[in-house]
Amino acid sequence: MPRRFVVSFVPLVAALMCLSGVTLAQTWNSSGLPRSVFESPEGKPAPAPPRDLTGTWDAGPGGVSGAGHVASPFTPWAQERLKDIKPGNGPRAVTEEFINDPLSIMCDPAGFPRLLLYELRPVQIVHTPNQILMLYMFEKRWRVIWTDGRALPRNPDPRWYGYSVGRWEDDYTFVVETIGMDDRTWLDNAGNPHSADMRVLERYHRRDRDTLELTVTIDDPTAYTQTWTPRNKLPLKLVPADADLMEMICSPTEAAAYKKLVDSQK
Amino acid sequence: MRNKIAGVFVAAVGLLVHSVLLLGHHGAASFDDKILAMKGTVTEWVWSNPHCFLKYDVKDESGKVTNWAVETQNPTTMSALGWTRTSFKSGDVVTLTLQGVKNGAPIGRVRTVYFADGRVLLATGVTAPDPLPAK
Numbered sequence: 044m045p046r047r048f049v050v051s052f053v054p055l056v057a058a059l060m061c062l063s064g065v066t067l068a069q070t071w072n073s074s075g076l077p078r079s080v081f082e083s084p085e086g087k088p089a090p091a092p093p094r095d096l097t098g099t100w101d102a103g104p105g106g107v108s109g110a111g112h113v114a115s116p117f118t119p120w121a122q123e124r125l126k127d128i129k130p131g132n133g134p135r136a137v138t139e140e141f142i143n144d145p146l147s148i149m150c151d152p153a154g155f156p157r158l159l160l161y162e163l164r165p166v167q168i169v170h171t172p173n174q175i176l177m178l179y180m181f182e183k184r185w186r187v188i189w190t191d192g193r194a195l196p197r198n199p200d201p202r203w204y205g206y207s208v209g210r211w212e213d214d215y216t217f218v219v220e221t222i223g224m225d226d227r228t229w230l231d232n233a234g235n236p237h238s239a240d241m242r243v244l245e246r247y248h249r250r251d252r253d254t255l256e257l258t259v260t261i262d263d264p265t266a267y268t269q270t271w272t273p274r275n276k277l278p279l280k281l282v283p284a285d286a287d288l289m290e291m292i293c294s295p296t297e298a299a300a301y302k303k304l305v306d307s308q309k
Numbered sequence: 310m311r312n313k314i315a316g317v318f319v320a321a322v323g324l325l326v327h328s329v330l331l332l333g334h335h336g337a338a339s340f341d342d343k344i345l346a347m348k349g350t351v352t353e354w355v356w357s358n359p360h361c362f363l364k365y366d367v368k369d370e371s372g373k374v375t376n377w378a379v380e381t382q383n384p385t386t387m388s389a390l391g392w393t394r395t396s397f398k399s400g401d402v403v404t405l406t407l408q409g410v411k412n413g414a415p416i417g418r419v420r421t422v423y424f425a426d427g428r429v430l431l432a433t434g435v436t437a438p439d440p441l442p443a444k
Contacts, residue, residue: 074388107386139339147359164385180385291385297357304355304362308378308416 069285075101075165075180080280088251093214096168096175096247099286100255100279106163108273111233114261115271124236124266133233139305144234145227148302150293152203153182154228155221156243159259160273161231165288175209175217180288188219199223201239212246219245230261231273238265248276255279340418341409346441348404349377354397358383363397363419365405379407379419382433392430401425406439 081103111133117125125135131142145151146161153161164180173191178184188209199206202223209219221243230237241263248256259274261267349365360380368374381387384394397403402425407417421439422430429438 074385078389289385289388291358291383293358298359300355300357301360301362304378305416308376309412309414 069287070283071287072289073165073282073286074289076103076280076282078103081105085254088253091215091249091251094211094217095170096217096249096255097170098284099165099167099282099288101165101282102163102257102277102279105277106279108161108163109232111231111235112160112273114230114233114235114267114273116268118264118266118268120238121236121266124238125234128229128234128236130229130232130234133231133235135234144229144232146229146293148298150295150298152184152228155186155204155224156245156259156261156273157228157230158182158184158186158204159245159257162291163257163274163277164291165282166279167288181291183290183292195220195222201225203228205243215249217247217249219247221245236266237261237263240265250278253281255281339410341411343409344406344420344439345409345417346404346406346439347377348402351397351399351401351403352376353399354394356384356394361387361392363403363405363422365403367415375415377415377417379405379417381419386433390431390433396430404441406441 080101109132111130127143128135129137129141129143131137131139131144131147142148146153146157158179158181162181166180167178169176169178173189175188175190177186177188179186184204186204186207188207190209193208195208196206199222203225205221205224207219207221209217212218222241224237224239224241224243226237226239226241228237229235241261244260244262246256246258246260248258250256256276256278257274258272258276260270260272262270347367349367351363351365353362353364355362355364360382361384362378362380364376364378366374366376381392404423405419406421407419409417418432420432420435423438423441424430431438
């Protein structure tokens with residue numbers, strides 16, 4: 044056996060071992076980071092790269108707000124609108140047979156910003172030359188944040204996820220402004236309403252390499268007497284880059300089966 | 310402990326739910342504060358959104374069988390707690406604690422599952438297995 048072959052075999056085996064190690068770290072169908080990440084004290088994380096949100100981010104249990112949020116005082120417009128809103132949670136919760144939550148009962152889109160205020164599951168952020176894309180595990184939805192300097196549209200047709208533009212406020216803070224949301228959507232599980240005039244400000248502050256803080260401000264003078272901040276520096280943690288995420292889709296077929304099952308037991 | 314819970318029973322443990330009620334898509338207002346405990350035989354495990362469902366038969370002392378359906382949170386949340394699509398199979402005998410509903414229908418939200426082989430699964434917001442009533 045040529046000795047040269049044996050010698051060349053050693054690095055090959057070493058390389059294969061490294062490769063198998065990488066393979067073990069890869070994950071299919073992940074539900075996100077383990078809870079321990081959000082419960083254990085942080086070490087000393089590396090500094091954030093400038094102007095870069097690339098990666099998959101998970102807010103953990105803090106991103107899931109089943110009870111809804113405490114809103115600022117309603118205007119008379121919102122009080123009138125609330126007569127038609129029957130939530131399953133929060134201070135105006137009704138019993139199951141009266142709930143008319145468009146997301147949970149009909150699998151309508153969560154819409155924006157409920158996508159951030161209810162089930163903020165892991166989200167992958169992708170940069171393109173003229174956009175930032177947000178790819179959400181919940182609903183398997185995406186949003187396009189335009190970064191090409193354009194202004195928001197005037198008097199736009201309402202959309203479930205509105206119209207968004209973003210800019211870097213500094214090297215570590217990306218600010219997104221969104222308008223044009225469909226006013227059929229609720230803001231959260233408590234059934235807090237919004238008007239078509241709502242503006243939503245998202246502030247993404249990359250505190251360090253592993254932490255992205257999200258602040259969401261609702262500015263809707265038609266519905267609320269003052270602005271309010273349902274997410275205030277909510278920390279999202281960086282998910283390993285090789286984690287493949289689960290689907291989390293509200294299927295009308297499955298929702299109907301769920302309702303049928305519950306009804307059949309009554 | 311298993312001997313103590315042998316036999317079929319449906320008992321109100323009478324503990325108040327200390328934690329905030331579980332908050333799913335379909336609201337918290339329908340659920341009762343009391344925790345129930347019962348033993349049953351699994352008939353179906355539905356792994357789907359918006360909630361997973363465990364269905365099982367419970368036989369009472371007169372021999373009457375009732376099919377219960379208790380929900381958990383969604384597959385994503387349950388995965389993080391160690392539940393999987395194959396956690397249950399038909400015929401498994403399990404002892405459960407759950408939050409029932411105010412109108413007494415055989416539905417509820419599962420809290421703790423004790424398997425015959427000693428495994429225990431906890432649902433969302435349940436930090437320690439619920440105790441079972443002494444027989």
